Amino acid sequence: MANNSMSVTDRVQVENVEVLSDNWYILTKTTFRYRRRDGTWQQQSREAYDRGNGAAILLYDPARRTVILTRQFRYPTFVNGYERLLIEVPAGLLDEASPEQRIRAETEEETGYRVRDVRQVFQAFMSPGSVTEKLFFFVGAYDPADRVAAGGGNEMEGEDIDILEVPIAKALAMMQRGEICDAKTIMLLQYAALHLFPEVAGSEADRTAKHVVSAA
Structure with a gap:
């Protein structure tokens, strides 16, 4: 069973962050490499909307x-x-x-x-x-x-x-x-x-x- 308390910071390498909009809150597109469970690195990109907590x-x-x-x-x-x-x-x-x-x-x-x-x-x-x-x-x-x-x-x-x-x-x-x-x-x-x-x-x-x- 996976341990959800383990940090994944060593499995993420951010390559680029692009601000798509900051008109109201902040929408970014981030390109990063993620180390999968089998040890291989995969490049991914995600958009994230940051409006605070x-x-x-x-x-x-x-x-x-x-x-x-x-x-x-x-x-x-x-x-x-x-x-x-x-x-x-x-x-x-x-x-x-x-x-x-x-x-x-x-x-x-x-x-x-x-x-x-x-x-x-x-x-x-x-x-x-x-x-x-x-x-x-x-x-x-x-x-x-x-x-x-x-x-x-x-x-x-x-x-x-x-x-x-x-x-x-x-x-x-x-x-x-x-x-x-x-x-x-x-x-x-x-x-x-x-x-x-x-x-x-x-x-x-x-x-x-x-x-x-x-x-x-």
């Missing part, structure tokens, strides 16, 4: 069993045939801040909630074949008194964000129906089902099993 958070109310989601227009999903507003968790790029600093600021800007305690639960590369971005995933408890502003995002950046407070069971059902199809949101909802509201995950699994049996 980011953070995302799921706000949850353990007493009322609700979560906070956002809904906004995303042009890349629209041009790929998704004609609805995209439902997401609050998220944003780090912009040289720490992940916790950024997610606190982004949460208040997008939702109006000033979170007290946040906890990082995992991190992940979201599209490692072409995008360098790594996301830091957080959860944070909230209650209605934590809302200190209207939210809605930064108008100067084109943001026009709706805030949704949804029961966790409904959010999981929306995910199963395809109404929530954003990857970071699905990952955090799955985490919530496993670790924050495990009894909801159990009841959803029971209903799914009963549906499968009845359909058979």
Whole structure:
């Protein structure tokens, strides 16, 4: 079994880096040699989009069993045939801040909630074949008194964000129906089902099993 903790720096020799675009973030084309498992070197080229790293958070109310989601227009999903507003968790790029600093600021800007305690639960590369971005995933408890502003995002950046407070069971059902199809949101909802509201995950699994049996 391969050891994933081993560095591959001795297997990569960068030969050329060409900047294709730096209009918004940085798109590069890199030519490099890669040493394969059999010891031979192979020349390859890859394009990579560098937009920095980011953070995302799921706000949850353990007493009322609700979560906070956002809904906004995303042009890349629209041009790929998704004609609805995209439902997401609050998220944003780090912009040289720490992940916790950024997610606190982004949460208040997008939702109006000033979170007290946040906890990082995992991190992940979201599209490692072409995008360098790594996301830091957080959860944070909230209650209605934590809302200190209207939210809605930064108008100067084109943001026009709706805030949704949804029961966790409904959010999981929306995910199963395809109404929530954003990857970071699905990952955090799955985490919530496993670790924050495990009894909801159990009841959803029971209903799914009963549906499968009845359909058979």
